[in-house]
Amino acid sequence: MQNLSEVEHIKINSDYLRGTLEQSLDNQITGALYPQDTQLIKFHGAYQQTDRDIDAERKAQKLEPLYSLMIRIRVPGGVATPAQWLRMDELADKYGNGTIKLTTRQAFQLHGVRKRHLKATIRGFNEVFLDSIAGCGDVNRNVMCTPNPEQSSVHEAVWALSRQLSDAFTPKTTAYYDIWLDGEAVDESQPFSRHKKDGKDEEPIYGKTYLPRKFKIALAVPPYNDTDIFANDIGLIAIEENGVLKGFNVAAGGGLGMTFGMPETYPRLADILGFVPTEQVQNVCEAIITTQRDNGNRENRKLSRLKYTIDRMGLEAFKAEVERRAGIRFAAPLPYQFAHSSDQYGWTPTADGRFHFTLFVEGGRIVDTPELPLRTALRAVASIHDGDFRLTGNQNLIIGNIAASKRLAIEALLEKFGILEHTFKLTGLRQNSLACVALNTCSQAFAEAERYLPSLIDKLETLLRGYGLENAAINIRMTGCPNGCARPYLGEIGLVGKSPGYYNLYLGAAHNGERLNQLYREMLDEAAIIRELAPIFEDYARNRQKGETFGDFVLRKGILNH
Numbered sequence: 065m066q067n068l069s070e071v072e073h074i075k076i077n078s079d080y081l082r083g084t085l086e087q088s089l090d091n092q093i094t095g096a097l098y099p100q101d102t103q104l105i106k107f108h109g110a111y112q113q114t115d116r117d118i119d120a121e122r123k124a125q126k127l128e129p130l131y132s133l134m135i136r137i138r139v140p141g142g143v144a145t146p147a148q149w150l151r152m153d154e155l156a157d158k159y160g161n162g163t164i165k166l167t168t169r170q171a172f173q174l175h176g177v178r179k180r181h182l183k184a185t186i187r188g189f190n191e192v193f194l195d196s197i198a199g200c201g202d203v204n205r206n207v208m209c210t211p212n213p214e215q216s217s218v219h220e221a222v223w224a225l226s227r228q229l230s231d232a233f234t235p236k237t238t239a240y241y242d243i244w245l246d247g248e249a250v251d252e253s254q255p256f257s258r259h260k261k262d263g264k265d266e267e268p269i270y271g272k273t274y275l276p277r278k279f280k281i282a283l284a285v286p287p288y289n290d291t292d293i294f295a296n297d298i299g300l301i302a303i304e305e306n307g308v309l310k311g312f313n314v315a316a317g318g319g320l321g322m323t324f325g326m327p328e329t330y331p332r333l334a335d336i337l338g339f340v341p342t343e344q345v346q347n348v349c350e351a352i353i354t355t356q357r358d359n360g361n362r363e364n365r366k367l368s369r370l371k372y373t374i375d376r377m378g379l380e381a382f383k384a385e386v387e388r389r390a391g392i393r394f395a396a397p398l399p400y401q402f403a404h405s406s407d408q409y410g411w412t413p414t415a416d417g418r419f420h421f422t423l424f425v426e427g428g429r430i431v432d433t434p435e436l437p438l439r440t441a442l443r444a445v446a447s448i449h450d451g452d453f454r455l456t457g458n459q460n461l462i463i464g465n466i467a468a469s470k471r472l473a474i475e476a477l478l479e480k481f482g483i484l485e486h487t488f489k490l491t492g493l494r495q496n497s498l499a500c501v502a503l504n505t506c507s508q509a510f511a512e513a514e515r516y517l518p519s520l521i522d523k524l525e526t527l528l529r530g531y532g533l534e535n536a537a538i539n540i541r542m543t544g545c546p547n548g549c550a551r552p553y554l555g556e557i558g559l560v561g562k563s564p565g566y567y568n569l570y571l572g573a574a575h576n577g578e579r580l581n582q583l584y585r586e587m588l589d590e591a592a593i594i595r596e597l598a599p600i601f602e603d604y605a606r607n608r609q610k611g612e613t614f615g616d617f618v619l620r621k622g623i624l625n626h
Contacts, residue, residue: 338394
């Protein structure tokens, strides 16, 4: 019998995620939630945060920290409507900090929402059929899917499966419905509408204590691994045959978080268990989830992800247990090939005569700046667009399914606001960059990431242009801590914050997301990062083989052994 962690006890006593959330919201004395409710609010899609830039000043003035909530809004498969985009834009101004964050899991985030506005904000996006339940917490989170339908004739079927899995593994508790919507869902199609047995809540998959830790599912359509499926608890690789979706290779056990000073924690890529036909995928995913539910570590949350469960059980024993629960046998994996994990920018046509435009969003932050009024531009596009908006796993945005009759008008808006010029003048390094939020709001951050990476790239671009590498698609990823939210351990250049201004440098990941990088140097400041990378860039420019990616070059040349 495990000694349960404090969070496990909070879940047990929560009455299916209710806790004392309503009392916390009603308490006007403080901007904070009750301590136990800061855990439960995650299941409803929010994290309590403070502005760390001014914490010391407020403490000196004998004021409590400036508390706010970050809300993560699920977008299963990454596809949102223009009406949903406009509502997020509206809420960002009305209740947030005036920006929208696109996450590395194809979700929206609103930052800076005060406790007194939380209920109105959640109601606001629910009215346009978005929700935040399971945006965070010990449950399956937003299901990712390759966002580009023109890439394959089977994409629509793959995206439909991502929605099916999202619906199947959304928590069934009515707490979200009761607390945030006063029991009045927009309609019964919403995942939190009433689901009770004999008048009581139940969770047929999760049980009363849900999962030991967060859980992530992603789908990809080769040759594009733009959802980094091997970084997920479950990764589903679509297998296409003669234009027909045959099924999926199923991978399990990915997860990139680690803790400094704890070698028993580590990033891990998922292992492929085998192939299953499409009609068996949901059943197999449920078997993996329940195996983790019943065998995961509920004592130490640092060791509670599925990757540790698999390593403790052994891969073959885990696979056998999944097969037993699902009542299936995995077939041998079918051949596939991933080319890269990047987004393809600019215009692409679809088979039905429509168009997509993929644009770069630095750090995933939709905001107006003097140089680029991005948020204003997208608001103008959304007001005339009758297609969709597709959030990518690389924090970028696709204006999708543009009707031929609307293309010129949308292109004119993109040109008017400088989006076209901006998209096509970027270096390969910047186009392939990812950064987590980090400081000033993330409580886990040791260093900057989103606010700092652009200026570091400015300096690295000077080097790259000097070596003729400005168009080289080198992916660089930065996080403010080792938890891995921007998937730094899959970066050909990975930078993980260790203290303010200092980062660990990782090199050598595969550009297609199939190989982790390795620690190269520790505790580097900006000057040291540039000093370490300069000779490697020069060597790459002079000695790379045709088509050789930066990560493969680093590995071939033995640079990691230096």
